[in-house]
Amino acid sequence: MxxxxxxxxxxxxxxxxxxxxxxxxxxxxxxxxxxxxxxxxxxxxxxxxxxxxxxxxxGNRNRYIPKKYDLVVGVIVKKSGDMLKVDIGSAEHASLSLLAFEGATKKQKPDVQVGDIVYAKLLNAHREMEPELVCVDSYYRAGTLGVLSNDGFLMNISLTLAQKLLDIQNPLLRSLGKRFCYEIAVGVNGKLWINARKTKDVLNLMKVFQITDQNAKTDLSEVNKSIL
Amino acid sequence: MTSQNQEVQLSKTILEMKFMKKTKEKVEKALEDKEGNAMYSNEITEEMRRSGNLVFVSTSITNCKNLIDGRLSFGGMNADIEKIMANEFAKLVEQEEKKKEKDVTDVEMAQGYSTLVNNMAKKFNKKSKNKNKKSKKGNDQVE
Missing domain, CATH: 2.40.50.100 (RNA polymerase II/Efflux pump adaptor protein, barrel-sandwich hybrid domain)
Structure with missing residues (x-):
């Protein structure tokens, strides 16, 4: 590279x-x-x-442009029949079928409500078409995808920070894991969902990500040290 | 004299005969293909000239930068996720740590070097001693 x-x-x-x-x-x-x-x-x-x-x-682009096979975090904004509309930060809402969850059938559909947060994969992303999400892989298994619990907290971060967090060379998430007991879902679309046992931990984590976002140019590990 | 390269063509009257139906179809198809090639060959080359010979495939930033799956759990918060992470994330972290680690630590390197220096020094000492002995022997023979 x-x-x-x-x-x-x-x-x-x-x-x-x-x-x-x-x-x-x-x-x-x-x-x-x-x-x-x-x-x-x-x-x-x-x-x-x-x-x-x-x-x-x-670059410093703020608008997320959907691309095939991206893993994103989205908020359900509309439910009509079998189709859900999901806000993933792109120009158009993405569509997600209720049958695209693990173990879902016509009779037995998953319990997803408007306002829920999902971690999903983009199946289709084209300039002229509405993006399409799924919550299963090609073997119909959920894996890490699916609905995220309502206890968590959703925040928006810049696309550059999302990419930095998802880089395996960046130790921020790992070192935070030594200090806090938490779970996280980072989407390449710049949405981040956190859940921890204590509300205080969630707030602390939120602050970490906000500060790293502001100080994106400076060394992340330095910022990390100052907070911990 | 007729050249041998020229294809043998059946006359129209023969092709019109009843038993030549299949051959007639074949001949007609070959003729059509020939005309089609002649018609489209110009266009194809023009288009190719414009677009070049490279094929461009677009992909997401995930593939460009080798980004990981963003669903992670630490400290036993979500057991299911950590099980999946143990397969993928842990391996990636291990690889990354290995990259950072030096193959040989500085202390080991220093120790290795000092023993090497000693060995070499001994070798040279031996050689010089041997030489001394040899020269002494030579001297004896002469005497």
């Missing part, structure tokens, strides 16, 4: 590396139609490259 340069929308990236004619593009990039074999930048930020053929951009 290496950073190449700072880029602005409209810039063209040449000398694209590929494996057997395939190049993988992450967020903020699209194929340039005017020139063959080049990429067009659509978002300001730092251009990153991971060998052999992956390119993406990291």
């Amino acid at each position: 290496s950073q190449i340069e700072f880029v602005l929308p409209g810039q063209v990236v040449k000398d694209v590396k590929s494996v057997r004619g395939v190049t993988i593009l992450g967020p903020g990039l699209r194929q340039n139609e005017d020139q063959p074999n080049t990429i067009c930048v659509t978002q300001p930020g730092k251009l990153y490259f991971k060998s052999p053929n992956v390119y993406w951009i990291e």
